[in-house]
Amino acid sequence: MNQKKTPSQSATIMNELVLPNDTNTLNNLMGGRLLHWMDIVAAIAAQKHSGKIVVTASVDSVSFGKSIKLGDVVTLEARVTRSFNTSMEIHISVSAENIPSGEKFKSNEAYYTFVALDRNSHPVKVPELKPETEEEVKRYDGALRRRQLRLILAGKMKPDEATELRALFIPE
Numbered sequence: 001m002n003q004k005k006t007p008s009q010s011a012t013i014m015n016e017l018v019l020p021n022d023t024n025t026l027n028n029l030m031g032g033r034l035l036h037w038m039d040i041v042a043a044i045a046a047q048k049h050s051g052k053i054v055v056t057a058s059v060d061s062v063s064f065g066k067s068i069k070l071g072d073v074v075t076l077e078a079r080v081t082r083s084f085n086t087s088m089e090i091h092i093s094v095s096a097e098n099i100p101s102g103e104k105f106k107s108n109e110a111y112y113t114f115v116a117l118d119r120n121s122h123p124v125k126v127p128e129l130k131p132e133t134e135e136e137v138k139r140y141d142g143a144l145r146r147r148q149l150r151l152i153l154a155g156k157m158k159p160d161e162a163t164e165l166r167a168l169f170i171p172e
Helices: 031-050 134-153 163-169
Strands: 012-017 053-064 073-083 087-098 103-117
Touching: 012 031, 031 053, 031 073, 031 087, 031 103, 053 134, 073 134, 087 134, 103 134, 134 163
Parallel strands: none
Antiparallel strands: 012 073, 053 103, 073 087, 087 103
């Protein structure tokens, strides 16, 4: 039986062409512009999963790898990695291609967290995510540790309450 994947398990893909207004004085894509595009593609993925309006709650360790140049085509791929009560973690992978030369490369990746809201801007429950592939399971399992780290860094969780993180460092 061939089951159709739910939108939350499908990648949300967005393409952008780097134009002069997107670049810095070195003709590289500005980091802020890339973060803007990453926020948009992640929001679309979160909305598809939740069926609700969503807002960005956090952005984790965006690493800037290889520079993206003027004229490159940027591909942003976002997937919901795990849903919690009212929030969802989204993984974004960024690659670029110089079409005339044929060079393709991975440039960046990050995790964003979004919260689903009702019409009155109150957080609402989001659907559960069921990982299927080995990669989906790996990201799903790691999401709880990343969430605990986010909460500790934001002062919303005490380190001794982060059982998943503690298990990495302190054998029980």
